[in-house]
Amino acid sequence: MNPFSVQTLLTEADVENLRFDAQARYIAGGTNLVDLMKHQIETPVSLVDLSEWEEASDIVKTGNGFRIGAMVTNSALANFAYQEPSLSMLSQALLSGATVQLRNRATTGGNLLQRTRCYYFYDTAKPCNKREPGTGCSAFTGMNRIHAIFGTSEQCIATHPSDMAVALIALNASVSVKTAEGKTRDVALREFYCMPGETPDREHVLKQGDLVTSVFIPAKTRGTQHYHKVRDRASYAFALVSVAAGLELSGETIRSVSLSFGGVGTIPWHPQKALDVLEGSDFSVSLLEKAIDAELADAKTFGSNDFKPGLLRRVFLSVMLSLAQRQKAQHGHEGALYENH
Structure with a gap:
């Protein structure tokens, strides 16, 4: 780890008085930045310590x-x-x-x-456009199982x-x-x-x-909610696919829906195309399939992550059907759950 100086921020007003240049970084908990400094991925000459910013x-x-x-x-x-x-x-x-x-x-x-956990980003012996612009993206032709299917470019596919x-x-x-x-x-x-x-x-x-x-x-009423994360081991691993969803039904009509995806985008993914299909429509399995089809139309895979569109589809359907079941149970409805229309 390279030598660095430390400044301390006590209040928000201190921002204007900091000596902050291109080689300075804020440090809060340090759970990501310290690792990056150890790997020589981040090499700040000055840190601004936020730990006393009460x-x-x-x-x-x-x-x-x-x-x-x-x-x-x-x-x-x-x-x-x-x-x-x-x-x-x-x-x-x-x-x-x-x-x-x-x-x-x-x-x-x-x-x-926090920054990506792409293996090539952390391996300074490998080309990485995110770490060193213009050097190339090793993930394109390498192991890209954890990588993105949305929001990618020829420069980077990291999630x-x-x-x-x-x-x-x-x-x-x-x-x-x-x-x-x-x-x-x-x-x-x-x-x-x-x-x-x-x-x-x-x-x-x-x-x-x-x-x-x-x-x-x-503040907003968001109905029944669930966050479902699929990962390689049972605990403390990054998502291969995750779905955050909230659903509120009025009869069979979707009164409100909240939705986002993780593990599949170069940014936390806001699935606007799927939401456009779902909002205000009558809930059904066929509607869910139409919504995820609309979102996956722009998905792009790179070999090792070819499984992700199918996995995202299954997780999305499972989460949304589970939320509908829970809504139904809360309101005391009986019978089969929302048949395919």
């Missing part, structure tokens, strides 16, 4: 929604979300994401900004690793940012991440010195 460690519930400080740990957020029915999928996603020890250190802001971000996308969250000039701006999380395109090293819309200060989740 004002960003609160969760505030208002009539409009929930304001989550950037330094709230994943454990604290999971525990809070567990008590809030409208945030059920967020708690499930966080609890599926890491060990207790990691959740106790990892923060809300840091989780959103975004966060479970939490997938749930937050479905919950229509936004991110508050303090700029180095002291201004504040809010960014919808669905617009926060950048697909690789020709600049795979640019992963989000933050500019140099920008600091994530909080995440806001609007």
